Amino acid sequence: MVLTLRQIEVIRAIMMAGTVKGAADLLGVSAPGVSRAMKHTEAQLGIRLFSRRHGRFTPTSEARGIFGQVNEVFAKVENLQYSIEALKRGQSSVFSFASVPSIAQHIMPRAVARLRRRFPELRMNINILKIEETVDYLLLKKGEVVAMSYKIDHPGLISHPLGSGRLMAVLPEDHELARQHVVSLAQLVEQPLIGIDPSDPYGHILSSAFTDNGLPYELPIQARFSHTVVALVAARLGVALVDEFSVATPHLPGVAVRPISEETALTAYCVVNAETPRSIFADELIAALRSEMRSATQARRQAGVREASVE
Template sequence: MKLNLRSLEAFRETMLSGSATAAAARMGLTQPAVSRLIAQLEQDAGFELFYREKGRLNPTPEALMIYEEVDLAFGGLERVDTLVRDIAQFNTGLLKIVAPPSLSEGVLSTIMARFMDRFPKVRVTIDSRSTETARTMVANRTADCGFVKLPLDRADISTVVLSTSETVCVLPSDHPLAAEDVLTPERLRDVPLVLLGYGTWTRRQIDDAFRERNIRPEVKLETHTVGSACAFAAQGVGVAIVNALMADNFVRAGMTTRVFRPRILHEYAFMTSALAPMNRLAAALLEEAQTYFGAQAHSAAGASNDSI
């Protein structure tokens, strides 16, 4: 036996309101239509659900027995309906993100503040893991999305390029090399350097730039975040060679940046699993990130034109 959902709704509304006429008004039906639905439910159940007394419908003991379960079932459906509307309107949800520490401590804080202003009821977690772990978390959907530095050669991850930036040298404003517009391996010969950890793609490119000119870089200190590299540079430990996009968030008063040549570009991308469609919250975050980086690129282009 399979009971009709509409008949169960008519039964519930009649129990709540006490009459088929009131139930019909609540359901947007006529009173005869509700009566037919009740009659159909009684036929399917095999027993009566109401009896009339002084012109009023009264529930039978059997109706009272099943009403509680019917009410709970419809209450669950109403909660599902509310949840669906909340999700559609971004009034609920959890977005799990993975991002490099330097990005989380810099530009991502601005992007996330704007995102959370738009969707104040959405919860967000940001996890900073090793590059390979972050990629795996996104690929297997432990995280909904992430920010990653390219290149990335994985078929199980989809990427959207967000930003391309130069490599710069960060140094104190009173450093002798601050008088230069561009710094090269030749100009940095025998100069103490602060570089990011050995073995990364960018570090290999920096090492290659020095090696191709037969110059041995004077690496004074190695670290793993752009923020710490800039902090050490500010203290005069050495000239930091880092990503310009990240450095902008850590260069303070008394510090300056100079372009490094040969050109080494840094590309950052938004990543999601290629094994499933991007969810709506991740898509909204991507839109916010594209807006932010688009404005940054436009501003940089304007500044470049003004200097010509």
């Protein structure tokens, strides 16, 4: 006969309290329930565990040897429970993940804040990667998740959609086009363009918006990251096209962000190792990223509606 955890708990409580009532108080149950459980356990085992005298329970000589093991089992259960609770808090864990720069600038910090609230003791190692660095990062298990602005087709990786956003015009705040509610791609190509090399996967998404509409795409100034592009626009060196998540904040000093009149879209992804089960931290981060991307697109659209109504 195998003792259940509940039976072990009852035996230990009686050992500690010495009375049924005391054991019941320790367990937070009724005394008759403890008494019935004890009688049932002794009947199943075929031995008496306690002798009863004047309402006190003392271990019988034949059962005395098992009580040390009962304490050991209970201690291991308590240690297991402590470990589970520590895992829930993120204690003694290091969660490594990464993001491309466009998502890392505004969306990722807000998602990490959500993760911190959920797991206040979780240690995190956050990397910023270019798209071409992602494959090695995940296959070598340097981290669990990479937030991407581009879907990676690789047999060892899985790309899950996070959210979709538009491409946005970024203009110096005093630029003549900043007075418009919406800007066309044709208007942008008439200005000095700042962007990312079209041979870069992210840069290709941006350049395709122009070429797919039959517009020329020349870049007098190229930069490696979207936040550098935005900084160059703020310095009045030109105008740019970036994805909505790169500018997902109401505070961008020196620049104005306007939607594009043409139909544009960019889908962000979380990429994971196909062979590695996701941790609860990875699941929570992915959920937080999706939520923040939804909030960012909704806020941008609401801001556009307010601006249009003012005009």
